[in-house]
Amino acid sequence: MVEQKTIDYIRENLAIGKSKEDIYKDLLAGGQTINSIGEGFSLLTTEYKKEDSKKRITTIMAVIGAILVGAGIFSFVAANWQEIGKFYKILIILCSMLSSYYGGWILKEKYHRVKTGEALILLGSIIYGAGIFLIGQMFNIRANWPDAFILWMFGLLALGLALDSFVIFYFAVPVGFVAIVGHPFDIFNNFAEDRFLFTSSVVLLTATIVTFVFGIIFYKKAVPRDIY
């Protein structure tokens, strides 16, 4: 049977980065048997696994929570959308987006609740995307709908860069792909009426350059450099 002080010793030394071999040597010198040390390590491994699964459950709960809150707010706003004035509509979009970002940032940076914080930031970025479509609809902006996804992607890339968040960068990729799938349909179906509207082409060209630059940025960050 392994003693509690052995387990504590292993835990403390692993936390300060001591190697397994050194811990074994120290404990053997202190009169412990190989079996009891091994048992101590396996007990700690089980403990860490439990902690990991708890963390995972917390993350999943935080993400689902953020999505549910977002869905509830969207549902409420959508039900009363016609009755709300334009100024208040924009205010609702801006406030909900900024509060999500701020809440997420506070949780992530001040309280070190990284997963919950990132979930809230992700919610803010979803509100940002919804905001683009809602504002376009409110003011009857004449543009091709896939362009909105590209603008959303630009916002996500800027946010990802500011927060250095992989979650946001990964989210930007499918948003960009929606624009890629949507544009050909738009070009071939509705082009006759907007033949001389160059907006889409310019937005697309910008997207080409921006995504290429981000490709380079991540390529330079990728380690190790010599792996193919």
Place this chain on the structure above:
Amino acid sequence: MNIEILIIIAIIIALGVIAGFGILVSRIFRRKTISSASNLRISFSSEETLSQLFFLLSVFFLAITAISFSRNLGNVIEWPLVILSSSFISIFLSYRFKGVLLLPVSLIGLFSWWFLKASEWTILENPMEAVDADIKDLSLFSLPLLFSLFLYIIGLIHGQNRKFERYAAVYNVLPVIAITVALFFVSTELGIEALEEMTVGADIFNSWQLLLSYILGGAIFAGGIFYSLGKNIARPVEGAVLFIYGAVFGLSVFLPDISKSLYLAAFLNIFLLIHLVALLFAGYLKKKDWFINLGSLSLFVFIIVKYFDWAFDFLDKSVFFISAGILLLVLGWFMEKGRRYMLSSSKVAV
């Protein structure tokens, strides 16, 4: 000969091939293990994954930008040309920035360009009489498979350099998947009907573009085989198998009008079965885990699909479902056991 006898013959051959393969593999397992260094890996870090994904987005955006500007300016560029140029750019980016994810997209782009152009070439338009040359559509089916074999050889050549191992895997995977899917298709009733329609029409000689593609593709493929055999890049068995596949796809272009028959169906199904067993066997010989996984998955799908295809109509429904369930359970158990056995050998080797 009626259908029951043909099915029994097919089953006996299938069982014979499987049993023979089993004995062969069990003998080889006693003396060899697989190296797991051959695993397919798209990226080694999140940064690398994102880098590849953004380059991919960039290439797609570039193609759509070109099409969009072309439309703005009154269709100045054909969109197959856009696909071709984007594919070349994608290949360049793939090698320059080690973006292995870009490679399959660019190769599919190249094949799509050829297919689009070849579809035009099969319809030779005579401006005076608006005559439709109506060349056999089979060339649209067989020639890409022949070209894809050349990709396999490129994969073998890439595999010689550790730096390009991931590229080699892409070049190897694509033709294997393409040929397996194509054989699956032609082995079904729908596929045989399509094959019947594809063999109707004039010869490939009536279009110089198709003939040039055929000659160039065939010559490059043959040259590639001899080069890889000469440099000991491909094993003689591998070279022979590639040559057989090349000959089948190359000569199939000249098939006369064929009609749907049981013999044809039996031949295509047996050919597919041998192809799948060969895939598994090649996976073991080449020490590639993904080959084994792909082969076992395809074989599993094959047996299930064929069971439904052949037994649904003439078996009592309750017997059919009970047998299907038993077949599925037994097959799943055997395949999982075999796959694990093969993969565990690879871990032992490390």
